[in-house]
Amino acid sequence: MSKLWGGRFTKQTDQLVEEYTASITFDKELAEEDIQGSLAHVTMLGKCGILPAEDVEKIREGLLSVQGKIRRGEMEFSVSDEDIHMNIEKTLIEEIGPVGGKLHTGRSRNDQVATDMHLYLRKRVVEFVGLLGKLQEALLTQAKANLDTIVPGYTHLQRAQPILFAHHLMAYVSMFERDIERLQDSYKRINTLPLGAGALAGTTFAIDRHFVAEQLNFDRVYENSLDAVSDRDFILEFLSGSSILMMHLSRFCEEMVLWSSTEFNFVELDDAFCTGSSIMPQKKNPDVAELVRGKTGRVYGNLMGLLTVLKSLPLAYNKDMQEDKEGMFDTVRTLQGALQLFAPMVETMKVNRDRMRQAVNQDFSNATDIADFLVNKGLPFRQAHEVIGKTVLYCIQNQKYLLDLTLDEFKQFSPLFDDRIYEVLQPQQVVNARNVYGGTATIQVEAAIARAEQALEQTVAWVEEYSKKCK
Numbered sequence: 001m002s003k004l005w006g007g008r009f010t011k012q013t014d015q016l017v018e019e020y021t022a023s024i025t026f027d028k029e030l031a032e033e034d035i036q037g038s039l040a041h042v043t044m045l046g047k048c049g050i051l052p053a054e055d056v057e058k059i060r061e062g063l064l065s066v067q068g069k070i071r072r073g074e075m076e077f078s079v080s081d082e083d084i085h086m087n088i089e090k091t092l093i094e095e096i097g098p099v100g101g102k103l104h105t106g107r108s109r110n111d112q113v114a115t116d117m118h119l120y121l122r123k124r125v126v127e128f129v130g131l132l133g134k135l136q137e138a139l140l141t142q143a144k145a146n147l148d149t150i151v152p153g154y155t156h157l158q159r160a161q162p163i164l165f166a167h168h169l170m171a172y173v174s175m176f177e178r179d180i181e182r183l184q185d186s187y188k189r190i191n192t193l194p195l196g197a198g199a200l201a202g203t204t205f206a207i208d209r210h211f212v213a214e215q216l217n218f219d220r221v222y223e224n225s226l227d228a229v230s231d232r233d234f235i236l237e238f239l240s241g242s243s244i245l246m247m248h249l250s251r252f253c254e255e256m257v258l259w260s261s262t263e264f265n266f267v268e269l270d271d272a273f274c275t276g277s278s279i280m281p282q283k284k285n286p287d288v289a290e291l292v293r294g295k296t297g298r299v300y301g302n303l304m305g306l307l308t309v310l311k312s313l314p315l316a317y318n319k320d321m322q323e324d325k326e327g328m329f330d331t332v333r334t335l336q337g338a339l340q341l342f343a344p345m346v347e348t349m350k351v352n353r354d355r356m357r358q359a360v361n362q363d364f365s366n367a368t369d370i371a372d373f374l375v376n377k378g379l380p381f382r383q384a385h386e387v388i389g390k391t392v393l394y395c396i397q398n399q400k401y402l403l404d405l406t407l408d409e410f411k412q413f414s415p416l417f418d419d420r421i422y423e424v425l426q427p428q429q430v431v432n433a434r435n436v437y438g439g440t441a442t443i444q445v446e447a448a449i450a451r452a453e454q455a456l457e458q459t460v461a462w463v464e465e466y467s468k469k470c471k
Contacts, residue, residue: 002282003462008389009118020080021080021324022080023082023084023325024077024078024079024081024082024083024087025079025082026325026326027083027084027116027325027331028077028084028087029120029325029329030084030113030116030117030120030325031067031070031075031084031088032067032070032083032114033115033117033120033329034116035063035066035067035120035217036090036436037112037115037116037119037195038063038103038112038251039060039063039064040195040212040215040216041103041106041107041212041216041330041372042056042059042060042063042260043056043102044207044208044211044212044215045102045105045106045205045207047201047208047211047223048114048205048206048207048208048211048411049107049204050104050105050106050205050207055099055471057062057104058099059092059096059100061096061100062092062095062100063098063103064400065091065095066088066092066095069091072102074139074297075087078090081089083109083113084115084116084402085112085113085116086109087108088102089101089104090353092376105205106135106198106203106205106207106291107195107196107198107271108197108198108199108200108202108229109197110195110198110199110200110229110317110413111196111197111198111199111225111228111317112195112198114197114228114229114231115193115194115216116195117234117235117324117325117328118190118192118193118194118218118234119190119216121190121234121235121238121328122150122187122190122470123183123192123470124238124332125183125186125238126181126241126466126467126470127188127336128205128245128335128336128339129180129183129184129342129459129462129463129466130440130459130460130463130467131335131336131339131340132176132179132180132183132245132339133456133460133463134339134343135159135176135178135343135356136173136176136452136456137175137343137456138342138343138344138346139169139170139173139176139346140173140348140452140453140456141174141214141367142166142169142345142347142351143165143166143170143173143445144166144449144451145351146164146165146166146169146351146353147164147350147442147445147446148164148442149165149166149351149353149356149357150162150163150164150165150335150357150428150461151163151164151165151168151266151356151359151360151425151430152240152355152356152359152360152365153168153365154439159359159363159364159365160365161230161365161366161368161430162360162365162366162427162431162440163431163440163446164347164431164440164442166240166389166445166449167350167357167439167440168444170445170448170449170452172248172252173448173452174452175248176245177452177455178244179241179245179248180459181242182244182245183238183241184469186234186237186238186241187466188219189233189234189237190234190237190238191210191217191218191219191220192218192219192220192222192234193209193213193218193220193221193254193373194221194222194228194229194231195209195212195224196212196225196228197219197222197225197228197229198220198225198229199229199316199317200225200226200229200230200315200316200317201225201226202225209221212284215291217469217470225316226315226316227295227296227315229316229317230313230316230317230321232306232310232321232324233451234248234408234455235306235324235328236303236306236307236310237434238328238331239299239302239303239306239328239331240279240303242299242303242334243299243300243303243334245335246292246295246296246299246334246335246338247296247301249292249293249296249338249339249342250292250293251297253289253290253292253293253305254289254296255267255347256289256349257286257289257290257293264355264430265350265352266351266353266355266356266359267349267351267352268349268350269284269286269288269289269345269348269349269351270345270349270350271284271342272287272344272348273286273287273288273348274286274287274288274289275315277370288341288345289345292338292341293335293337295337297468298330298331299331299334299335301304301327302327302328302330303327303329304325304330305323305327306327306377309323309324326356353354357427361401361427362401363401364401364402365401365430366394366424366425366427366430367388367391367392367401367402369386369392369424369425369429369430370384370387370388370402370421370424370432371385371387372384372433373420373421373424374387374388374414374416374417377416378416378471379414379416380420387413387414388413390413391405391410391413394413395408398405401427403422403425407419407421416440422449
């Protein structure tokens, strides 16, 4: 059978060209969305009187039949038919006859494929917001279970100040909340309908684009037909948000890899999320965390790839834009895999509280509090800083920690020291002294958890509402 567009051509497409230019090997993933958009389009053609009711009904029944074949795995996709749109249209014509060719009235593959990707991506955005909510829930469960667990806080990967482990986990809750907000905001741009823009200039048929938007639950339509078919900002925005999200996951993965090492021994990851060694029987490798960390690079690459494709393209559609899909699909699959595994990995993580407490008691992360103690006694901070620096040096030279020093040893560095210094140096006191909004004090972390739980309720409600809109 000749190409559906072959009337102007005098010879068949070279087989190598067919294989090189075809996109059906990957854009068949848009099959459901292509059917969904076509059903709305043909309904509009009937409503506007462009097609008679009997043709509309026949096309609708044919599309549903093709959809059934696709869902049952009975659809045979052909490279010679190039893409998902032509494969479905050809199968439709085979099912119902020449009337199937009327489906393409008033539209182009250019606005059709753009519509498919909008439909596809908005579903994924809602899915990922839901998965991020589950990850936050797992983090909140761990945070509430560790409100009395103190761990060294680090800067430059050097011990800095004691913090609640719950406070550390809540930092990631905040990061993922921003990721949720970015995805939710991107939904506004994704949920814009390009169908009806035609190839680039609109159509001569008296179509009703807003009716199609209502049928498909789009909030608005593109104002400009050129923009509608050439815009891929919504994919770039998704890839950008996904890159930031993967960066957050990767940072957390790095910490879990460190924490689960023998050197740290702060946490133990569940066996279900680790693997062993083919030669060293004692090994328990944090492979899931490492692989998520590694896959972050491919998501970055997908963003840079599409930015590069689009950077010099004139309006409107160009074949280069076929390269917009594989990176998007790959990013979706990468995020799905990472987020589906991450929540249960965090939820089943065992926290070694004793080891964390031991680490806090065997460092100098409480040194700042001694300086603050002297400042409260009237000593300028810079002088207090120097005093404590010399005190720490003394401890290192004598293989002691600050709590090991006698009061006489403290007083040789400053006469302002008194017995209260031992209370000030206690890890729990150091933590609770940071009683400011966003600080690590227990009361502040409890308040942060409460705020996060309220935000999570709103996220769950959003997912429920928008999941219905995407059906």
